[in-house]
Amino acid sequence: MVDRVRVAIIDNSIYPHLYKPVDHWKKYLSVPFKAFRAPEGRLPEVNDGFTHIILTGSEASIVERESWVQQEIDFVRQAFHKGLALLGSCYGHQLLILALLGEEHVRRAPQPEIGWIKIKAFQRHQLFGGKEEFYAFSIHFDEVINLKPPFHILAGTEICPVQAFEMKGERVWGLQFHPEINEEEARCFLNELILKGWPHQELFSQALRMEARDSGIIKPIISFFLGS
Numbered sequence: 001m002v003d004r005v006r007v008a009i010i011d012n013s014i015y016p017h018l019y020k021p022v023d024h025w026k027k028y029l030s031v032p033f034k035a036f037r038a039p040e041g042r043l044p045e046v047n048d049g050f051t052h053i054i055l056t057g058s059e060a061s062i063v064e065r066e067s068w069v070q071q072e073i074d075f076v077r078q079a080f081h082k083g084l085a086l087l088g089s090c091y092g093h094q095l096l097i098l099a100l101l102g103e104e105h106v107r108r109a110p111q112p113e114i115g116w117i118k119i120k121a122f123q124r125h126q127l128f129g130g131k132e133e134f135y136a137f138s139i140h141f142d143e144v145i146n147l148k149p150p151f152h153i154l155a156g157t158e159i160c161p162v163q164a165f166e167m168k169g170e171r172v173w174g175l176q177f178h179p180e181i182n183e184e185e186a187r188c189f190l191n192e193l194i195l196k197g198w199p200h201q202e203l204f205s206q207a208l209r210m211e212a213r214d215s216g217i218i219k220p221i222i223s224f225f226l227g228s
Contacts, residue, residue, distance in 0.1 A: 086172045107142065
């Protein structure tokens with residue numbers, strides 16, 4: 001089936017010179033793909049022949065929504081009803097829930113989660129290669145909350161209980177963490193945020209002092225998603 005896969009990456013970055021999610025994702029894709037800049041109003045048509053959609057992270061907040069977000073919400077709903085496979089990471093994870101479940105299921109996180117975190121899987125799922133726990137990079141200020149069927153929580157942390165979800169019976173998955181960002185990319189991004197004077201400087205500095213622990217969970221995630 002993978003030889004028939006065609007991926008659309010929906011790039012939600014606000015400052016693509018600073019945050020480069022397409023570069024992060026494309027190195028793991030061995031199938032045809034095309035990137036689209038959502039903040040510029042550039043999105044594919046659901047009948048363009050894409051089979052799988054990746055919704056990237058963003059510097060934007062899902063709570064304080066930008067004007068371009070409604071177009072992407074409409075696209076996600078159309079893609080879902082078309083039966084396309086959907087995978088969201090961080091902002092994309094939150095946007096999936098906003099589009100398919102509603103705005104009462106996303107909020108500002110009580111505590112940001114920045115750095116390399118230990119994530120507990122609540123079941124041995126193929127999305128995580130059957131791992132019970134793993135480490136990945138995280139940087140988020142918003143989160144998903146109060147999921148209800150058919151949405152099912154797959155993994156979490158004490159700080160953020162919904163680190164991953166799936167929609168039962170559908171090809172829809174969300175990841176609050178960033179499995180696609182490796183250590184070098186993460187450190188470069190954090191340093192750039194500090195150099196450019198972004199808020200939460202101390203949180204970024206604390207993350208840079210952490211031991212980088214990455215379980216390489218991106219590999220089973222990509223394998224499972226593209227095989228779905």
